[in-house]
């Protein structure tokens with residue numbers, strides 16, 4: 001059975017997902033597109049045979065032939081579209097952030113729970129990356145003992161001019177916030193941001209680089225370097241220091257070149273290159289779940305937990321103080337062990 005997908009927001013990420021759904025994911029067909037930028041919408045639609053353009057995201061959500069909704073518009077618009085998709089009873093994939101504020105994530109959780117079944121997956125694609133998955137398995141095998149510290153780095157070659165203020169947290173470190181919760185199966189209890197010497201090229205409205213410290217509920221300490229203008233490539237690092245050893249992401253290059261007395265390998269250009277296979281796996285799992293009538297993957301709770309921790313980190317970026325993370329208790333509905341009822345196939 002083919003899942004008929006509608007995509008809202010056809011900018012960088014939305015276009016990437018449209019191509020993925022058409023060419024690299026089995027069992028999906030893109031049937032409808034919406035974007036408030038009508039010129040862009042028409043240009044993208046011209047390269048998607050069989051997809052029609054919709055006047056608005058809300059029209060797309062309620063269209064009879066749309067069986068699954070992908071939201072890749074700007075973060076502030078996510079809540080409205082997710083709530084509409086939940087009200088229509090449609091499976092929905094929402095790019096991160098689920099919503100910029102924790103209260104909005106709470107409203108989404110309330111709406112999903114009121115419907116009595118999971119319909120929402122949030123786009124934390126690192127959980128589908130083979131290297132992070134190998135790291136997760138190594139920790140579970142137990143030979144290294146308990147994790148004590150995690151060192152992460154999130155380096156971009158550069159960032160657009162609108163990337164400013166809290167975006168090193170809300171746009172970049174949000175991925176580390178999610179992945180360390182997933183790796184450790186622990187929530188974050190406090191955050192603090194340290195401001196190293198600024199790169200000379202950093203704009204005045206951007207603290208670059210910065211160091212984010214996260215305290216996990218069991219005492220594990222995580223440091224995340226965010227360096228938005230690192231220039232040399234897109235470099236993601238993660239090393240877990242355990243009682244009796246360490247485990248780290250490999251460099252990920254498929255080949256190493258030895259030449260002229262030097263050894264080199266490739267640093268990805270951007271997140272699309274580094275995480276391409278992870279995005280593909282993430283969407284394949286989403287499509288399979290929609291087909292089976294069972295949504296899995298990162299949940300509204302994960303979107304909420306990341307938003308609360310990010311809020312604390314942004315507050316610390318402003319104040320310089322350590323900020324406690326204050327969260328709701330996790331509803332039983334979002335416990336990983338609770339089986340979800342199976343939906344009708346669409």
Ligand SMILES: NC(=O)c1ccc[n+]([C@@H]2O[C@H](COP(=O)([O-])OP(=O)(O)OC[C@H]3O[C@@H](n4cnc5c(N)ncnc54)[C@H](O)[C@@H]3O)[C@@H](O)[C@H]2O)c1
Nearest residue numbers: 009010011012013035036037072073074075077095096097
């Ligand atoms: N998972 C990841 O690694 C990853 C990477 C990049 C971006 N993202 C997320 O994807 C989302 C989109 O980011 P992007 O980089 O593609 O942005 P973008 O600006 O390139 O594209 C966003 C598109 O959404 C459209 N849009 C905005 N508001 C809309 C509305 N109300 N209704 C319909 N269309 C609307 C815009 O016109 C634009 O075409 C963001 O939430 C971003 O955080 C996730």
